[in-house]
Amino acid sequence: MRELALHILDIVTNSIEAQASRIIIAVDESVRDNRLRIRIKDNGRGMSQELIDRVLDPFVTTRTTRPVGMGLSLLLQAATDCEGGLKISSALGRGTLVDVHFKLNSLNRMPLGEIGATLSNLCIASPDIHFYYRHSTDSGRFVFDSFWLLAQMAARNCMLYTLAGESEQRIREGVLAISSVA
C-alpha cells in the first residue's frame, strides 16, 4: 500500500465484511505531539480474544478459515516502521476498534493520500452503512457524514454515483483546508 487512505479502505472493508452498520473513521494529526493517529470503529460482529491474538500474524491467519487476512499485519508493519503502533479492541457482538498511530514526521510515514476517493467509494458502494469521518489537526476539524450523500441523492433525485466526483472533491478540499503536513 502506498497511502494510508488505502489502508483505511482495507480496514473498513473488514468492518463491512463483519456486517457493521455504522463505521466511524477518525484521523488526528498533531504537529505538537508529532503524531498521526487513525481510529476505525465499527459495530460489526467483533472478534474473540483468540482471534484478536491471531489477526496481527500474517502467517497464522488465513482468509479461508476467517474473514481476515494480511491487511492488519501490513498496517502494523507500516506503523512500526514509523515509531508507531497498532492496537485492536474488540468484543463479540459489540464491534471492533482499530487504533493505529505513527510518528508524524517519520521519513517512512506514508502520505494520507486520496482519502476523498476512499470515502466516496465506500459510501457509494455500501449505501446501507452509516459512515462518519472526522479529521482533526492543530488548526481545525473536518467532518464528512455519508448521510450527506443520501440527502443529496434524495433532494436532487439523482443516482448515488452522480455524486462520486463531488463528494470526493468535498472531502479532499475539506481536509486540505485544515491540513498541516499529511
Add this chain to the structure above:
Amino acid sequence: MKTLADLREIREKAKREMAQREQTARYRIVVAMGTCGIAAGARSVMSAILDELNKRHITDTVVTQTGCLGYCDQEPLVQVMQPDQTTITYGKVTPEVARAVVSEHIVNHKIITNHVFLQK
C-alpha cells in the same frame, strides 16, 4: 436549519429509493476490495466505473464492493451480475478496462471476452 424529523424523513426516503433501485437494477457490478484487490488498484477501478456510469447517465446498474474472492493473482477483479443471473468475472482490470466494462458490457450488452477470467 432542518429539524431532526426532517433529516429522518430524508433518510427514510433515500433508503426507500435505494431499495427500489436495487430491485429494478438490471446489472450489478461488484468490485473486489480485499487487501489484494486494493493493493492492485481496485480503488481507481471503482472510481473509473462510477465516473463512466455517471457520464453515460446509466440508471439501471448498482455498484457494490466485496472482499477477497480467492483469486488474488488476478486482481483487480470486477464481477458483472447480469439480468439472467449469470456472473461474468473480469480479471486484471485497469481503469481503462473498467470503463470498457461499462461502455461495452453494461451499455451494449457485449462481454469483453479477452478480459474474462471466470464465467458462470
